[in-house]
Amino acid sequence: MSELRFRVTVGAAEVAGVLHLPAPGPSAGVPCVVACHGMGASKESDKYLLLGRELPAAGLALARFDFRGSGESGDRHEDATIETRMADLEAVLDHLGKRPELDGRFGLLGSSLGGYVALWVAAARAGGAPLPVVTWNAPASLRDLPGADPEQAGRALVAEVLRGDRAEAPAGVARVLVIQGERDDVVPPAHGRLLFERAAEPRALHVIAGADHRLTDPAHRAEALDRSRRWLTRHLPGSPPASQRTPQ
Numbered sequence: 001m002s003e004l005r006f007r008v009t010v011g012a013a014e015v016a017g018v019l020h021l022p023a024p025g026p027s028a029g030v031p032c033v034v035a036c037h038g039m040g041a042s043k044e045s046d047k048y049l050l051l052g053r054e055l056p057a058a059g060l061a062l063a064r065f066d067f068r069g070s071g072e073s074g075d076r077h078e079d080a081t082i083e084t085r086m087a088d089l090e091a092v093l094d095h096l097g098k099r100p101e102l103d104g105r106f107g108l109l110g111s112s113l114g115g116y117v118a119l120w121v122a123a124a125r126a127g128g129a130p131l132p133v134v135t136w137n138a139p140a141s142l143r144d145l146p147g148a149d150p151e152q153a154g155r156a157l158v159a160e161v162l163r164g165d166r167a168e169a170p171a172g173v174a175r176v177l178v179i180q181g182e183r184d185d186v187v188p189p190a191h192g193r194l195l196f197e198r199a200a201e202p203r204a205l206h207v208i209a210g211a212d213h214r215l216t217d218p219a220h221r222a223e224a225l226d227r228s229r230r231w232l233t234r235h236l237p238g239s240p241p242a243s244q245r246t247p248q
Helices: 046-057 082-097 113-123 153-163 189-197 216-233
Strands: 001-008 013-021 029-037 061-065 104-109 133-136 176-181 201-206
Touching: 001 082, 013 046, 013 082, 029 046, 029 082, 029 113, 046 061, 046 216, 061 082, 082 104, 082 113, 082 153, 104 113, 104 216, 113 133, 133 216, 176 189, 176 216, 189 201, 201 216
Parallel strands: 029 061, 029 104, 104 133, 133 176, 176 201
Antiparallel strands: 001 013, 013 061
């Protein structure tokens, strides 16, 4: 496996990322999962380092990156919104789509607000190649999150929500797996059920018994990882026919 760093210019700033590739195989390129971190996190958080180790071992590339205002990327956190995060993810997808190590097939995996952004980008790309999405403890609405910190959100995001711009997760996104912690006190479990109900088929909801928002317990994180890997492998465009798939 190899690890390649990249930077993408978005507006007047740079978005920093890392691409993890599996060991060379017989094909010219591999599909890629793009991981989207949540508020207060970065591409260096334990969950994304875990994905960078485990998904390439299963034959999938993994790209992790910092939204603008986080980690190694430019700009200020207080200026980041859902719109700017969508632009960051779109720019990363466009960059990765030109890399010869990849075969043009992409899936998205986002934790918390990262999952919310992933759903919005998948909805915006609904007319093109499908983007399977996995969310880990993502909100269905940004209007009422009892465990959220308005100071951490930043003024621009708060203003965006108050205007009603992308304040609710989009409906009708297909190929969505919603993973929800049963004891999430930041994004209540009802949000996971609502995300599932809003999604189009194929869709699935998996509740992890006893899991908190951060999937702190290694066993809970491993369960989320296993379910995610199987869903993404199954639903990536051009995946093997149903008779060859690993059951979900």
